Every structure is written in C-alpha cells, then in structure tokens.
Amino acid sequence: MIRGPSARAFLPNRAFCSQFYTSDNYNPKFKDDIRKKNQIRSDREYTFCIIGSGPAGFYTAKSLLKSENGSIKVDILDSSPHPYGLVRNGVAPDHQSMKKIQYDYDEVFKNKNCQFYGNVTVGEDIQILDLLRNYSGVILAYGAGAERDIGIEGEHHLTSATDIINWYNGKLDYFQEFQDSINFDMKDLRDISVIGNGNVATDLARIFLKTKEELKDSDMPSPVMDILKEPEINSVSLVARRGIYQSAFTTKEVRELSKLPQIKMYLFKEELEKSRNEASLLEATPGSSIYARAINRRTTFLEKTCIHLENNDHYEEVLNDSSHKKLFLRYFMSPSKVLDQNSIEFNITELEGEAEKQRCVVKSPEERVTLKSDLWLKSVGYKTIPMPGVPYDADTFTVPNEMGCVLSDNGEIIKGLYVCGWAKRGPVGIIDATLRDSFETYRVIKNHIDQDLLDSRIDSTKKTLYNLEKSFVTYRDWAKVMYYEDERGKKIGKPREKYLWTEDYENIIGKAL
Amino acid sequence: MLNLFGRRLCSKAAAVPLLMPRFRMNNMTLYRHNFMLNNLAMRSMCSKADPETVKITFLNLRDNSEKVVDAKIGEHLLEIAHSNEIDLEGACEASLACSTCHIILPDEIYDDLEYPCDEEDDLLDLAYGLTLTSRLGCQVFVTKDMDGMTVKIPEASRNFYVDGHVPKPH
Ligand SMILES: Cc1cc2nc3c(=O)[nH]c(=O)nc-3n(C[C@H](O)[C@H](O)[C@H](O)COP(=O)(O)OP(=O)(O)OC[C@H]3O[C@@H](n4cnc5c(N)ncnc54)[C@H](O)[C@@H]3O)c2cc1C
Ligand code: FES
Numbered sequence: 088m089i090r091g092p093s094a095r096a097f098l099p100n101r102a103f104c105s106q107f108y109t110s111d112n113y114n115p116k117f118k119d120d121i122r123k124k125n126q127i128r129s130d131r132e133y134t135f136c137i138i139g140s141g142p143a144g145f146y147t148a149k150s151l152l153k154s155e156n157g158s159i160k161v162d163i164l165d166s167s168p169h170p171y172g173l174v175r176n177g178v179a180p181d182h183q184s185m186k187k188i189q190y191d192y193d194e195v196f197k198n199k200n201c202q203f204y205g206n207v208t209v210g211e212d213i214q215i216l217d218l219l220r221n222y223s224g225v226i227l228a229y230g231a232g233a234e235r236d237i238g239i240e241g242e243h244h245l246t247s248a249t250d251i252i253n254w255y256n257g258k259l260d261y262f263q264e265f266q267d268s269i270n271f272d273m274k275d276l277r278d279i280s281v282i283g284n285g286n287v288a289t290d291l292a293r294i295f296l297k298t299k300e301e302l303k304d305s306d307m308p309s310p311v312m313d314i315l316k317e318p319e320i321n322s323v324s325l326v327a328r329r330g331i332y333q334s335a336f337t338t339k340e341v342r343e344l345s346k347l348p349q350i351k352m353y354l355f356k357e358e359l360e361k362s363r364n365e366a367s368l369l370e371a372t373p374g375s376s377i378y379a380r381a382i383n384r385r386t387t388f389l390e391k392t393c394i395h396l397e398n399n400d401h402y403e404e405v406l407n408d409s410s411h412k413k414l415f416l417r418y419f420m421s422p423s424k425v426l427d428q429n430s431i432e433f434n435i436t437e438l439e440g441e442a443e444k445q446r447c448v449v450k451s452p453e454e455r456v457t458l459k460s461d462l463w464l465k466s467v468g469y470k471t472i473p474m475p476g477v478p479y480d481a482d483t484f485t486v487p488n489e490m491g492c493v494l495s496d497n498g499e500i501i502k503g504l505y506v507c508g509w510a511k512r513g514p515v516g517i518i519d520a521t522l523r524d525s526f527e528t529y530r531v532i533k534n535h536i537d538q539d540l541l542d543s544r545i546d547s548t549k550k551t552l553y554n555l556e557k558s559f560v561t562y563r564d565w566a567k568v569m570y571y572e573d574e575r576g577k578k579i580g581k582p583r584e585k586y587l588w589t590e591d592y593e594n595i596i597g598k599a600l
Numbered sequence: 601m602l603n604l605f606g607r608r609l610c611s612k613a614a615a616v617p618l619l620m621p622r623f624r625m626n627n628m629t630l631y632r633h634n635f636m637l638n639n640l641a642m643r644s645m646c647s648k649a650d651p652e653t654v655k656i657t658f659l660n661l662r663d664n665s666e667k668v669v670d671a672k673i674g675e676h677l678l679e680i681a682h683s684n685e686i687d688l689e690g691a692c693e694a695s696l697a698c699s700t701c702h703i704i705l706p707d708e709i710y711d712d713l714e715y716p717c718d719e720e721d722d723l724l725d726l727a728y729g730l731t732l733t734s735r736l737g738c739q740v741f742v743t744k745d746m747d748g749m750t751v752k753i754p755e756a757s758r759n760f761y762v763d764g765h766v767p768k769p770h
Contacts, residue, residue, distance in 0.1 A: 184695035339722035381725035489767045502769040526756040534766045
C-alpha cells in the first residue's frame with residue numbers, strides 16, 4: 088500500500104525525548120561535556136550503506152566519517168559507474184565553480200573507511216532488505232530521478248529538459264540515444280521556449296544563448312558542443328503559470344544571464360502590472376517571511392534590468408531584431424493543450440489566495456492563446472522513483488520520513504533506514520539545502536548510535552556486495568577514468584573531456600561492466 | 601567608522617599614513633585597494649617573521665563548540681576555518697557560487713565592513729538561517745580590527761533543536 092505519512096508521525100512525542108544537547112540548555116560550564124556528547128562516542132563498530140553518491144549521500148558520509156574513534160565505515164553505492172550524482176549530470180557544464188565540489192567529494196572517497204561501489208543499482212542488482220539485514224543502517228540518498236508530468240493533452244510532443252541536460256552533460260551511453268529520440272533538427276532551431284521558470288530553465292536558456300566561445304571553459308562534451316552550437320539561437324522564452332513575484336529561479340541565475348554581452352531580457356508590461364497584487368507585494372515586504380528578502384531583491388532586479396514590452400507588436404518587433412539575443416520572461420500562462428510539436432495552447436491565469444499561499448487559477452477557460460516555438464522544452468520538476476521494498480508517498484513523490492527516519496506504511500519508524508536529499512524533501516533546493524537536510528539525517532543517526540539503537544556490523548560488504556554477479560566500480564577505478572578525462576581535457580583547454588560510453592570505462596579500468 | 605585597515609598599522613608604518621585615505625568611501629575598489637596597501641605595509645614591516653595574526657573565536661552553533669584560533673591578517677574566514685579544522689563547508693572553494701560558507705559576524709564588525717557585492721547578496725538570499733549580520737566566510741578578509749571577535753557558524757538544519765526531539769524506532 089502506498090500512503091502518506093500520518094500527521095501523528097510529525098508531532099513531537101515527549102516519550103522519545105532524547106539526550107541531545109541543545110543551544111537552549113547550553114551552559115558554558117558544561118561546554119566540554121556537551122562537546123563530547125555531541126560527537127559519536129560509541130566504541131562499537133558500525134558499517135553504513137549509503138545509496139546514491141550525489142550531494143546528499145556525500146554529505147551524510149562526510150559527517151559519519153568524522154566520528155572520533157574511526158568506528159564507522161561507510162559504503163556508498165551508485166547505479167552509475169561514476170560518483171557525484173547531479174553534480175556531474177545535472178549542474179550545468181558552464182558552472183565549473185559549482186562542479187568544484189567534486190574535489191571535496193574526492194577527499195571523502197580517499198578516506199580508508201569509505202568505499203565507493205559504482206554500477207550497482209539497488210532494487211535491481213541488490214535488494215534493500217539484504218542491505219538492511221547486513222548493515223548497521225541504510226541511508227537512501229538516491230535523489231529524484233524521474234521528471235514530472237504536466238498532465239495535458241499532447242504532452243508527448245514536448246522535449247524533456249532532463250533529456251537535453253543529460254545529453255549536454257554527457258550522461259553515459261546517452262549521446263546516440265538522444266540523437267535518435269528527438270523529433271527536431273538541432274540546426275534548424277532559432278526560437279526556443281521552456282515551460283517552467285526554475286533554475287533548470289535558466290540553465291537551459293544560458294546554455295542555448297551562450298556562444299561557443301563563451302562555453303569554451305565548460306566541460307560540455309565536444310561532440311555535443313558541435314551539434315548544440317550549430318544553430319544561431321535568436322531567443323529563449325521561459326513561460327510560467329504564476330506572476331513575477333512567484334518566479335522559481337534565483338536572482339543569481341538571472342543576474343548571470345543579464346551579464347552576457349549579447350543578451351537583453353524582456354518582460355511584458357501587462358504581466359508585470361498584473362503581478363503586483365496586494366498579496367504578492369506583501370510576499371516581497373522584507374521581514375514578512377524568510378523568503379521576502381530574496382523575493383524583493385529578485386523582483387527589483389527584474390524590474391530594473393528587463394526591458395518592458397508594451398504590447399504584442401512591440402514583442403514582434405523585438406523578436407525580429409537581429410542585433411541581439413533575447414530572453415523573454417512570460418507569466419500567467421498555464422499550458423492546456425499541445426497542438427503539435429511547435430504550438431501550445433495556454434490558458435490565462437490569475438492569482439488567488441493569501442500571501443505565500445497564492446495559487447493560480449483559470450477564471451475564463453475560453454480565453455486562450457497559442458504560442459509557437461521551434462522547440463518546446465518541459466521543465467516542471469522532478470520526482471523520486473519508488474524503490475522496491477521502500478515506502479513511498481505518491482502524493483509528494485518522496486520517501487515518507489520524520490527528520491530523515493523512514494516511516495513504514497503505518498507511520499512507524501523503520502529501524503536503521505534513513506533518507507536524505509531530494510528523496511527526502513522533494514526535488515527542490517540548491518546543494519546547500521541538500522547539505523543541511525543531510526546534516527539533520529546524520530544527527531538522527533548519531534543519536535541512534537549514541538543510544539545504542541543500531542546493530543554493530545563489520546562484515547556487511549562481504550555479505551552483500553561481494554556476492555554480486557556483476558562487477559562494480561571502485562573509487563580507484565573511477566580515479567583512473569577521471570585521470571584520463573582530465574588529460575583529454577587539458578589538451579584542448581577544457582576542465583575535462585568526458586567519456587560517453589561504458590565501453591571507454593571498461594577499457595580504462597579493465598573489467599566488463 | 602571604516603578605518604578597517606588598522607589604525608595601529610598606520611601609526612607604526614610611517615610611509616603608509618600618507619597613502620591611506622582618512623575618510624570613508626563606499627566602494628569595493630577602495631576596500632581592495634586599502635587591503636593591498638595593508639598587505640604591502642605588513643610585508644615591509646615584518647619581512648621575515650610570520651604574517652601578523654589576530655585571535656578569532658569560532659562558535660559553531662551546531663554543537664556549541666568553540667575554538668580560538670590565530671587568524672592571519674589578509675586571509676578570508678573560510679581559509680582560516682579550514683586551516684584550523686573548523687567545520688565550515690566551502691563547497692565551491694571560495695568562488696562565490698554556493699553559500700555553504702555562511703557565517704554570522706558580530707554587529708560592530710559587520711557594520712565596519714563594506715557592503716557585500718550583489719553576487720554575495722544573491723547567495724545570502726539562499727543561505728539557511730540568514731541574519732542581519734550574515735556574510736559568506738570566503739568573502740570576509742581578516743583585519744586587525746577583528747582581534748577578539750567571535751564568528752558564529754549557523755545552525756545547520758531546521759527545527760532539530762526546537763524541542764530536543766529525536767525520533768527513534770519502537
Ligand atoms: C539540472 C540541475 C541543475 C542544478 N544546478 C545546481 C547548481 O548549479 N547549484 C546548486 O547548488 N544546485 C543545483 N542543482 C540542485 C542539486 O543538484 C541538488 O540539490 C542535489 O543534487 C540533490 O542531491 P541528491 O544527492 O539528493 O540527489 P542526486 O544528486 O540526484 O544523487 C542521487 C544519486 O543516486 C543514484 N541512484 C539513483 N537511483 C539509484 C539506485 N536505485 N541505486 C543506486 N543508486 C541510485 C544516482 O545515480 C545519483 O548518483 C541542480 C539540479 C538540477 C536537476
Ligand atoms: S565557498 Fe562557495 S560561496 Fe563561499
């Protein structure tokens with residue numbers, strides 16, 4: 088049965104009150120005492136299994152490995168032969184400063200108490216119950232690997248943002264599959280539109296709008312670059328259902344776009360005015376909520392930086408002006424039907440409800456506009472894929488949990504099973520947010536260790552992974568691949584030149600995968 | 601009052617005061633410029649000895665641990681934290697892309713610093729548990745005036761501490 092966590096499960100239960108020392112009961116006199124108690128102090132030996140080597144898995148591993156007496160071992164499993172999760176396959180290839188986080192991960196993988204086992208898919212190659220039986224604890228950090236649907240007629244005509252992102256990030260064995268699956272010719276593209284206006288949508292806009300020269304420091308695979316940069320992109324539109332105040336991208340991302348020399352950003356004056364309802368203004372009033380500052384800064388930035396379009400004629404005029412590239416930010420449009428590959432019918436929406444809870448509603452369904460574009464991309468978010476044997480909340484597409492402890496179908500905490508990252512709180516938030524919720528999960532685990540609630544285990548790996556029929560990729564193996572990728576990159580002045588085929592990995596590490 | 605770059609320094613190094621502006625200017629260039637002067641003066645003053653240091657306390661609000669460290673003038677707070685094994689993340693290695701190095705400064709030190717640049721502010725928007733004196737550790741450089749200050753590393757996550765409740769299996 089699939090069900091959501093019970094409300095009861097979220098209520099603090101006094102009976103569970105722990106020995107955790109907090110800032111409230113902090114007293115300088117007991118400082119040392121507190122410090123000791125907040126570090127893992129058990130002298131028993133534990134082995135943990137982390138499923139997923141993205142930011143969530145990595146930060147949980149990092150915290151666990153900091154235990155004072157080295158009594159904790161961590162095995163990190165990943166279905167893909169390389170580590171890093173979305174840092175490698177999601178974060179845009181021109182965001183190299185963000186990708187630097189990999190070096191931090193490498194330090195953790197070099198810890199002798201940490202082992203990486205790539206090419207192992209939990210649920211297929213090995214079952215969660217096997218892991219639970221043999222490890223002190225299992226931590227689900229497997230992210231949100233599927234894309235959400237909009238749920239409209241003709242949706243299959245749309246190209247998924249994830250497909251493009253996987254392709255331009257050189258996802259293994261995907262290059263040809265992508266080329267074969269798309270229903271458009273890259274070189275014919277001029278105007279591109281994205282449904283959705285989160286940071287993923289701005290990534291797409293930036294990658295399409297930047298010139299080849301501007302992408303030369305990225306690690307976009309060269310074969311991809313050749314195809315992607317063939318067309319001369321004229322404009323990208325990001326189309327959203329709500330108003331400007333509710334934009335999902337962050338100021339950082341639009342500021343970056345606005346700084347590209349050949350790009351101008353546009354807003355429709357009418358949509359801007361419509362955005363300024365009372366509730367939205369309140370949402371942007373500093374102090375009204377923890378988000379207000381960010382909303383306020385972002386809106387002010389957009390108002391100042393974007394050129395305001397008077398009407399449709401003005402828009403057409405700009406669209407046909409070949410002197411520069413354009414980014415159009417569109418609001419209050421909810422897709423209702425995909426007419427064909429190039430045209431989508433939209434309903435005009437309005438905001439309803441009080442500040443921070445505003446929803447968009449379609450008041451007059453007969454009022455429709457059809458927008459055309461050479462390519463329509465869908466970027467409306469992700470969802471966690473259910474894992475066999477693991478509870479799943481089909482409403483929120485996450486693993487039901489309380490502070491990272493996985494809850495069974497009847498709302499009870501499953502001993503030794505934890506969750507963190509996007510699988511825990513849903514596919515929102517930057518890496519910093521993932522770091523913080525992984526830390527919450529870690530603290531619960533630590534507390535469980537301190538209270539001797541978990542089983543001591545030492546030969547977990549032997550009993551599970553060593554019995555696998557398939558070969559796995561260790562960190563040493565991966566380091567070889569990484570070395571050659573870096574070397575290939577150096578020759579052409581790039582951070583790395585990724586290998587696109589499993590076969591390449593096999594040749595380098597000398598085993599069949 | 602700005603005078604960030606060491607009143608004490610001015611009185612020691614005779615050549616420097618002439619170059620040091622005595623009025624407050626609100627711009628980043630001056631900040632960096634002053635900063636270079638400061639380093640220059642430093643190098644000429646203590647050519648062979650270690651660079652000058654001040655005492656800074658890091659108070660980690662995650663576990664209330666405190667550590668007093670010798671902080672080299674001119675290094676940024678993330679560097680200082682790392683060379684002293686203090687738990688402050690720096691995911692993007694100080695390239696102003698991540699906000700994991702969020703720290704909280706004492707009021708008077710914050711007030712004396714130049715405003716953060718737009719890019720830093722954009723990241724602070726996203727920082728967890730933002731306060732009025734929040735900054736990014738990789739963007740704040742140690743000055744003499746920071747001697748004796750306490751830098752707070754904010755709580756890492758949500759309501760964990762609110763009621764001291766930790767869920768546990770039956
Ligand atoms: C396109 C895109 C761009 C982004 N850009 C940025 C950015 O610039 N800056 C930023 O701060 N944040 C960015 N983010 C957000 C950031 O990537 C997430 O916060 C973070 O990656 C979530 O971490 P995670 O570990 O939960 O998931 P993931 O990073 O997805 O890691 C999950 C891992 O689990 C593995 N896995 C999945 N299923 C299984 C299985 N059955 N068995 C074994 N392993 C499995 C996967 O292979 C993967 O390695 C971006 C996200 C996306 C989608
Ligand atoms: S380390 Fe990334 S912003 Fe400071």
